[in-house]
Amino acid sequence: MSRxxxxxxxxxxxxxxxxxxxxxxxxxxxxxxxxxxFPMDGQLTDLVNKAMKNGFNQYAxxxxxxxxxxxxxxxxxxxxxxxxxxxAEITITPGGTYALxxxxxxxxxxxxxxxxxxxxxxxxxxxxxxxxxVPVFISLRYPDYxxxxxxxxxxxxxxxxxxxxxxxxxxTGSVLSAxxxxxxxxxxxxxxxxxxxxxxxxxxxFDNIQHQSILRYPALRERSFVCFSFGKTYxxxxxxxxxxxxxxxxxxxxxxxxxxxxxxxxxxxxxxxxEFLQYEEAYLSLGLFLQHKRDYFQQLMLKTPFKAxxxxxxxxxxxxxxxxxxxxxxxxxxxxxREAGVATIPVSAFYSKGEDNKVLRLCFAKKATTLESAAKRxxxxxx
Numbered sequence: 001m002s003r004x005x006x007x008x009x010x011x012x013x014x015x016x017x018x019x020x021x022x023x024x025x026x027x028x029x030x031x032x033x034x035x036x037x038f039p040m041d042g043q044l045t046d047l048v049n050k051a052m053k054n055g056f057n058q059y060a061x062x063x064x065x066x067x068x069x070x071x072x073x074x075x076x077x078x079x080x081x082x083x084x085x086x087x088a089e090i091t092i093t094p095g096g097t098y099a100l101x102x103x104x105x106x107x108x109x110x111x112x113x114x115x116x117x118x119x120x121x122x123x124x125x126x127x128x129x130x131x132x133x134v135p136v137f138i139s140l141r142y143p144d145y146x147x148x149x150x151x152x153x154x155x156x157x158x159x160x161x162x163x164x165x166x167x168x169x170x171x172t173g174s175v176l177s178a179x180x181x182x183x184x185x186x187x188x189x190x191x192x193x194x195x196x197x198x199x200x201x202x203x204x205x206f207d208n209i210q211h212q213s214i215l216r217y218p219a220l221r222e223r224s225f226v227c228f229s230f231g232k233t234y235x236x237x238x239x240x241x242x243x244x245x246x247x248x249x250x251x252x253x254x255x256x257x258x259x260x261x262x263x264x265x266x267x268x269x270x271x272x273x274x275e276f277l278q279y280e281e282a283y284l285s286l287g288l289f290l291q292h293k294r295d296y297f298q299q300l301m302l303k304t305p306f307k308a309x310x311x312x313x314x315x316x317x318x319x320x321x322x323x324x325x326x327x328x329x330x331x332x333x334x335x336x337x338r339e340a341g342v343a344t345i346p347v348s349a350f351y352s353k354g355e356d357n358k359v360l361r362l363c364f365a366k367k368a369t370t371l372e373s374a375a376k377r378x379x380x381x382x383x
Contacts, residue, residue: 135352201314
């Protein structure tokens with residue numbers, strides 16, 4: 001008999017760990033996990049070093065280093081026309097996932113319902129369930145992964161407390177449009193529904209598409225926790241630093257949870273980022289930089305038997321193999337590691353009930369040589 005009653009009895013080893021381990025065992029090119037394998041900006045690492053040498057090594061303010069919050073507020077104003085109070089509406093967090101978890105924990109009580117669009121980033125549902133709430137699943141429409149807004153309306157109940165959105169979207173690379181945001185606004189108007197908006201890929205958006213941040217929409221912003229990540233913006237996912245922007249009354253409650261968890265985030269990195277944010281081109285050029293990688297990878301993949309699905313943002317592009325095999329996507333992905341030497345992520349892993357459209361997620365935020373090696377191996381693969 002177990003000495004601990006599991007709060008997540010259905011959760012085992014994640015598919016990311018499984019595929020990464022297989023990649024190591026088979027010396028595979030790992031396009032599974034979403035992190036860059038190229039260096040970040042040396043100027044930013046130098047600024048962290050400078051901050052440490054200048055003595056910024058003790059606890060930062062619980063809410064975050066104020067000069068950094070001021071720069072974030074300035075940025076939100078320039079990009080999205082939002083007037084954000086740096087003292088009362090921004091909290092620096094140890095990563096975007098932490099910000100999401102804290103927003104959920106701040107808000108949810110047992111029995112609340114949360115609308116979750118699938119495929120969904122894997123932390124959403126466990127965080128909902130740990131808070132005693134109930135995920136209500138809605139599948140994005142394959143193959144373009146559009147939101148079925150009529151189904152959203154049908155699934156709203158008196159117990160609906162929250163809707164979670166993610167744009168640009170992980171794992172599919174789809175993005176929400178202005179029309180989507182108008183639909184969301186109409187659905188939530190006159191309700192007590194709270195929105196949690198995962199915008200960690202805000203700058204990784206392609207093809208001259210404008211990121212539709214919640215911060216652009218005052219009626220949505222007043223009911224939302226909006227979560228961001230510096231790790232995705234500056235190619236430093238291991239730094240685990242992000243932030244949450246929310247209305248003052250939301251932020252007050254968010255910080256109550258935050259102060260008894262981590263209390264504060266990494267100080268020297270906050271100090272460095274406060275200075276580095278003045279270089280706007282570093283984040284404004286990010287979309288085009290990653291778009292070039294997406295485009296190059298697409299060209300390479302034309303020589304393989306896999307069919308690309310559209311990607312308009314994030315680190316990821318999904319590819320269909322439905323015309324090649326009837327095999328389930330997890331079994332196919334595992335075989336691909338063994339036989340082709342390339343690690344991917346089966347998209348069924350992002351669905352609660354394993355919906356399988358014969359699609360794999362590949363990460364293109366890699367060096368050109370990494371992408372070339374992966375594509376060459378996949379071109380030689382015989383399904």
